[in-house]
Amino acid sequence: MGNDIWFRPFVWIDYRLALLFTVIIPLILVIWAFVQKAEAIQRLLIIYWRVASLLVITLYLMIGGFGVSFISGLMARILIPISLWFWVDLNDDVEYQSSGPLKLIFASWRWAVSVYSVLSAIAYIPFLGCAFSEAAFKTPYCSVCLEAPLLFKDYFHANSKPGFLGFLGILGLIVYVLYLSYFVLVKLGKQGRSAMPQ
Secondary structure: OOOOOOOHHHHHHHHHHHHHHHHHHHHHHHHHHHHHOOHHHHHHHHHHHHHHHHHHHHHHHHHOOOOHHHHHHHHHHHHHHHHHHOOHHHHHHHHHOOOOHHHHHHHHHHHHHHHHHHHHHHHHHHHHHHHOOHHHHOOHHHHHHHHHHHHHHHHHOOOOOHHHHHHHHHHHHHHHHHHHHHHHHHHHHHHOOOOOOO
């Protein structure tokens, strides 16, 4: 995969930041929120995990070598901040929750992951061409983005074929798009910006 890609270290930094901000910290926070019985933070984090599952789907699509993974990766980075700030009722509940370490760390993470997602989305835009051209997808410019997903495969799915994992990614993407479409076309009209059913 050629060693002349100048931005390779930045791609790997992005994957490491994604692991920290989108997996490790929110996992700790959701466990903490359940232990503390902080219901508003719990609900917001459950919504976050539903939306952020698109990152996992993107990972499997990249392992399978599907160009659509570049589009789903960009969409995940756009949807994550929206999911964290969209809900008026949850924002109010979190704001009025009594102060403490959980509230402070959750607020800090929410701002940090939002800023990270926006900057990462901007940095991701130049790679969108990889989604629309099979020839471009196979170039070192695009394939550098596949190195971390393929390393993930080697660690966790060493005996599985990339095609099978990519197929799981496609199934996941279909379910995700159907659920998102249902939310936008049906639930959003009924609930508006309230996370709790009216």
